[in-house]
Amino acid sequence: MRLRAVVEEVRGCGDAALLRVGAPEIAASAAPGQFVHIICGEDSPRVLRRPYSVFSVEGGTLGILLKVTGAGSRWLACRRPGDPLDILGPLGRGYASAAAGEEVALVAGGTGIAPLHFLAVELRREGVGCRLFWGMESASDFGHLPHRLGDLADTRLATMDGTLGAAGTVLDLLGDSGLDGVARAYACGPSAMLKPLHRLCEEAGIPLQVSVEERMACGVGACQGCAVPVVDDPPGYRMACRDGPVFPSVELDWERIE
Amino acid sequence: MRLRAVVEEVRGCGDAALLRVGAPEIAASAAPGQFVHIICGEDSPRVLRRPYSVFSVEGGTLGILLKVTGAGSRWLACRRPGDPLDILGPLGRGYASAAAGEEVALVAGGTGIAPLHFLAVELRREGVGCRLFWGMESASDFGHLPHRLGDLADTRLATMDGTLGAAGTVLDLLGDSGLDGVARAYACGPSAMLKPLHRLCEEAGIPLQVSVEERMACGVGACQGCAVPVVDDPPGYRMACRDGPVFPSVELDWERIE
Amino acid sequence: MTLATDLAGIRLPTPVLAASGTFGRGTEYAGLTDVEGLGGIISKAVTLRPCAGNPPPRLWETPCGLLNSVGLQNRGVEAFLREDLPELLSWGVPVIVNLAGFSREDYLETARVLRRAEGLSGIELNISCPNVKRGGLQFGAEPRVAAGLVAAVREVIDLPLLVKLSPNVPALGEMAAAVAEAGADGLSLVNTFPAMAVDIRTWRPRLGAVTGGLSGPALRPLAVRAVWEAYKAVDLPILACGGVSSWEDAVEMLLVGARAVAVGTALFREPRTPLMIAQGLKEYLLSKGLANVGQLVGKVLA
Amino acid sequence: MTLATDLAGIRLPTPVLAASGTFGRGTEYAGLTDVEGLGGIISKAVTLRPCAGNPPPRLWETPCGLLNSVGLQNRGVEAFLREDLPELLSWGVPVIVNLAGFSREDYLETARVLRRAEGLSGIELNISCPNVKRGGLQFGAEPRVAAGLVAAVREVIDLPLLVKLSPNVPALGEMAAAVAEAGADGLSLVNTFPAMAVDIRTWRPRLGAVTGGLSGPALRPLAVRAVWEAYKAVDLPILACGGVSSWEDAVEMLLVGARAVAVGTALFREPRTPLMIAQGLKEYLLSKGLANVGQLVGKVLA
Ligand SMILES: Cc1cc2nc3c(=O)[nH]c(=O)nc-3n(C[C@H](O)[C@H](O)[C@H](O)COP(=O)(O)OP(=O)(O)OC[C@H]3O[C@@H](n4cnc5c(N)ncnc54)[C@H](O)[C@@H]3O)c2cc1C
Numbered sequence A, B: 001m002r003l004r005a006v007v008e009e010v011r012g013c014g015d016a017a018l019l020r021v022g023a024p025e026i027a028a029s030a031a032p033g034q035f036v037h038i039i040c041g042e043d044s045p046r047v048l049r050r051p052y053s054v055f056s057v058e059g060g061t062l063g064i065l066l067k068v069t070g071a072g073s074r075w076l077a078c079r080r081p082g083d084p085l086d087i088l089g090p091l092g093r094g095y096a097s098a099a100a101g102e103e104v105a106l107v108a109g110g111t112g113i114a115p116l117h118f119l120a121v122e123l124r125r126e127g128v129g130c131r132l133f134w135g136m137e138s139a140s141d142f143g144h145l146p147h148r149l150g151d152l153a154d155t156r157l158a159t160m161d162g163t164l165g166a167a168g169t170v171l172d173l174l175g176d177s178g179l180d181g182v183a184r185a186y187a188c189g190p191s192a193m194l195k196p197l198h199r200l201c202e203e204a205g206i207p208l209q210v211s212v213e214e215r216m217a218c219g220v221g222a223c224q225g226c227a228v229p230v231v232d233d234p235p236g237y238r239m240a241c242r243d244g245p246v247f248p249s250v251e252l253d254w255e256r257i258e
Numbered sequence C, D: 001m002t003l004a005t006d007l008a009g010i011r012l013p014t015p016v017l018a019a020s021g022t023f024g025r026g027t028e029y030a031g032l033t034d035v036e037g038l039g040g041i042i043s044k045a046v047t048l049r050p051c052a053g054n055p056p057p058r059l060w061e062t063p064c065g066l067l068n069s070v071g072l073q074n075r076g077v078e079a080f081l082r083e084d085l086p087e088l089l090s091w092g093v094p095v096i097v098n099l100a101g102f103s104r105e106d107y108l109e110t111a112r113v114l115r116r117a118e119g120l121s122g123i124e125l126n127i128s129c130p131n132v133k134r135g136g137l138q139f140g141a142e143p144r145v146a147a148g149l150v151a152a153v154r155e156v157i158d159l160p161l162l163v164k165l166s167p168n169v170p171a172l173g174e175m176a177a178a179v180a181e182a183g184a185d186g187l188s189l190v191n192t193f194p195a196m197a198v199d200i201r202t203w204r205p206r207l208g209a210v211t212g213g214l215s216g217p218a219l220r221p222l223a224v225r226a227v228w229e230a231y232k233a234v235d236l237p238i239l240a241c242g243g244v245s246s247w248e249d250a251v252e253m254l255l256v257g258a259r260a261v262a263v264g265t266a267l268f269r270e271p272r273t274p275l276m277i278a279q280g281l282k283e284y285l286l287s288k289g290l291a292n293v294g295q296l297v298g299k300v301l302a
């Protein structure tokens, strides 16, 4: 569950970076949708680890796709091969799989591609047909990554500025027919994307699993910091780190999610 | 007065490190006994700069001799050539010089060698005869540095563990005759060394200038944090950063200094 | 030489506990640290009835610190006794229940229910939670009010009673004295400090509950001073917490008067922190030729 | 768009000042920053008679924070007027005097002497210094006591009167209200928090005065919350300080109710901090299409 891992490679890809981390124990048991919890800077003002989805597993190597959004991710993006990394994982509950032969939709917003990439690899292996919809701000966000996804799935891209694929959001991309014939859907992205997607899937009667982002402290379910509103009776909270980060979208109380 | 300087070289020397920093403006005006004030880590828990004596000036390059005693100095010792460094300086008042032809004593404890090394270089240039007494814990503390000082001055070494020079403190090394014929004395080291040295010089009627170490915040005389007790009437405090770090030892209130 | 120590009548195998609200039932950390090696576990706040806690976001990181506004999320004392306590007790280390309430009657009724519990080592009376509108802190602001509550709880329950104080009072010594007088067996210091942060992009508070409590190394110097004030004021054992992250921090707390320390925020970064601290303390005692941590308590040369 | 703002009747060229006790007479920073670009300078505490301050060491660094126990070292109000004030005024920016005392009479007598001063823009009444045994904090702990002092000083002096409060009170709102009632023109929040650290090698306190005050980013979340509490409680302009190190921090303070900010500890690392903040504020206002910082004050969506 915990590891002194080693950075093997850091590849800039546009405004993001792809880290390859040697962490055999974690790699061996990680499932799509699970995350790792990383110390980003020993001698830093940061008291918390940073949660990152597993982007890929190849042999004993974990892939992590990260966007620099603050000091912690900047630190991470500046690692060099050979640097040690303190990682906990795999943590949380990932996506439930699909049946072989099914056609499923994967809907990603920005770095939300990370867990869905891993999921697509696994689903493909299991003979599930994947339609991948990915929206981002601009073509430059993730370097060549979008082009390489073609091998993995039936991939459709959208950018807000129209520099790659369709112009608009990933929901525009889905349009009226994107989910036609889809048995189930998987998503990861900002809640501004997940919310309407939830409605769309509900209307279409397609079961949807979403991975949510909530700020985390412990990452293991002990501090109750990463509360996600659920429609339980009475309405309460689940913990993103332990009960999620993947939830069936019908269990979440979207009214109380911003 | 302030500079984005550049690290040119970091040489480990025993348990210490010698940094060479390209900082032409500071180098041009620095005098022996003055110090620089350095940010040790942008993305760190440290709110304060760290004060370091100028060890040497060669062209536009400052030499800084540092011992790793905590996280700030560790950060500094880990710099690589080309790294930027945020430095203020030169700050404070240095040693008053001697007259050509005079014979003077320089008494250093540990990293106290730093300002005295710079002073010895300058005094030699001015035709002053220097006797350098340097005490340290062990031969390994400063690598080859002690051996190289021979060119600069009549150098005598002491180590607590007897691994280099005489066994004992630098005061043992001075003994009864070390100050014979000396017109003035200069010192830098822990107050456990400075205190008895002050008494020794007072008895021998030799004017002594000491560089003191006090924790510093602003480094420029604005915060009154680096108070040094003086024998003024009424007894008060001077600021190590602005009024010192070098003081005539008779001005200090040694009773109140630990 | 032994690390075992006595805290207000609670026999601790080591003087390093897991702080309230940060360790769950232990189970969560089971794969990451040896829970059995702890000096004790302090439960998350337990209230009479289930409590949903505050709306998210509940966390925000600040320079060397953490804001939380979890609030008193818990399933109520009955569920606690049924589901959590057995798991907490399964680790074989002392378990202390953090007792909170929204009114005096709440506290007392919960205490009465806890009286039935078997295996509990003590109570930490939480009169200092900055994360609830009613109750909590309101009992911790005024010595007279605090003393009244402590005395009433004291009558209800026989277990060792620690009172967890707010550090956010000008005359901490008076507060400590009032609580001691009222029958507390020990003090627990400090809870988080009331704090706040705002997202300048959205102009909204970083926390759903607007304000929260600051924990972590940022506040350690405030906690050290609070422990020292309390130590000078009263003759009660003190459980110190607030930013303790290393054995050096623990020694500092002992020197200013703590008998034991609790670790909270540091767990999130390094779940093994309490064990590493215990190991460090052991080596420190050995190196100093000391027989137990008691020989460090309050020994600061001030 | 303008950065100029009014603080309790003081016309500030920018809303970013140098905090009391951290900027000397300005001269010290002359080679390192453009002192003329400040929104104002608040003097080190001035007392009736000369005061030697506390024994060294006076500084200790903590995680993202700084402890200081300088105390009220100053040469007394007469020397201040003669030697320091002319230099402070020479920069052409508003000068506010931080007024401290050990007794009520001290405060009043000093205020009377300050009445003679020409060119002063205002008074910051310091009833919150944690670094003196008598006076200072003792006036800042009790609303009634604080109000009494403020009212008395108010009678003596006509200048804009800011009252610098201790954040270390449970009911900051009450304190703010009492001080407002007594005639303060504005509030200054926060002073340092009482704190302490111990050297575990020597078992001695890190500070010669044993305890000191915590400043810097570590305490910013506490300061933000204090400003917000005060803003909600009273209709007085607030000068905020406590860990402000960037323009983002300044915006945060404005959003919770500050009219202007003072920068202390951050100066030690980067003397140009106030100028960088002013520049950042300017760009922020422009980007938001705002005319002045007043349009941000208290606008947090809470
Ligand atoms: C389960 C999970 C999986 C994630 N997977 C990825 C991924 O694969 N790739 C990727 O680029 N990012 C991912 N994120 C977001 C990533 O954790 C944040 O971008 C990162 O923590 C930012 O840290 P920082 O110090 O750079 O930013 P700062 O903004 O300085 O962080 C301040 C605090 O806010 C928290 N925080 C900031 N942004 C987020 C966010 N979006 N979600 C949750 N907490 C946040 C930080 O953890 C930290 O506690 C994931 C988040 C979660 C919860």
Ligand SMILES: Cc1cc2nc3c(=O)[nH]c(=O)nc-3n(C[C@H](O)[C@H](O)[C@H](O)COP(=O)(O)OP(=O)(O)OC[C@H]3O[C@@H](n4cnc5c(N)ncnc54)[C@H](O)[C@@H]3O)c2cc1C
Residues within 6 Å of the ligand: B035, B048, B049, B050, B051, B052, B053, B054, B064, B065, B066, B067, B068, B069, B070, B071, B072, B073, B074, B111, B114, B115, B212, B213, B214, B215, B216, B245, D060, D061
């Ligand atoms: C005028 C002056 C000149 C100096 N010249 C040199 C030199 O040439 N070479 C050298 O190795 N060291 C020198 N020092 C000491 C050096 O500043 C400290 O070793 C350094 O600040 C330690 O920082 P740290 O983060 O590694 O240690 P920490 O112990 O983590 O520092 C914590 C705090 O204590 C302060 N501090 C720690 N040790 C000292 C000390 N000895 N003196 C003053 N403040 C201290 C730090 O500045 C910091 O604020 C000098 C000190 C002064 C005041």
Ligand SMILES: Cc1cc2nc3c(=O)[nH]c(=O)nc-3n(C[C@H](O)[C@H](O)[C@H](O)COP(=O)(O)O)c2cc1C
Residues within 6 Å of the ligand: A223, A224, A225, C019, C020, C021, C022, C043, C044, C045, C066, C068, C070, C071, C072, C098, C126, C129, C164, C190, C191, C192, C214, C215, C216, C217, C241, C242, C243, C244, C262, C263, C264, C265, C266
């Ligand atoms: C997420 C979180 C939840 C907490 N919950 C409680 C609680 O329920 N009851 C309580 O008395 N203290 C609670 N605390 C306070 C801690 O027990 C501790 O007093 C405080 O965090 C300071 O210690 P630290 O700096 O080691 O975290 C909580 C702290 C955190 C960070």
Ligand SMILES: Cc1cc2nc3c(=O)[nH]c(=O)nc-3n(C[C@H](O)[C@H](O)[C@H](O)COP(=O)(O)O)c2cc1C
Residues within 6 Å of the ligand: B223, B224, B225, D019, D020, D021, D022, D043, D044, D045, D066, D068, D070, D071, D072, D098, D126, D129, D164, D190, D191, D192, D214, D215, D216, D217, D241, D242, D243, D244, D262, D263, D264, D265, D266
């Ligand atoms: C070295 C030092 C000296 C101070 N002296 C005074 C003082 O004389 N009077 C006062 O009211 N505040 C004094 N303060 C407090 C500051 O004015 C300010 O309120 C506090 O440091 C918080 O702001 P900061 O985090 O930006 O430093 C001093 C602070 C420091 C660090």
Ligand code: FES
Residues within 6 Å of the ligand: A215, A216, A217, A218, A219, A220, A221, A222, A223, A224, A225, A226, A227, A239, A240, A241, A242
């Ligand atoms: S992060 Fe602690 S419970 Fe999820």
Ligand code: FES
Residues within 6 Å of the ligand: B215, B216, B217, B218, B219, B220, B221, B222, B223, B224, B225, B226, B239, B240, B241, B242
């Ligand atoms: S360090 Fe500020 S006066 Fe010397």
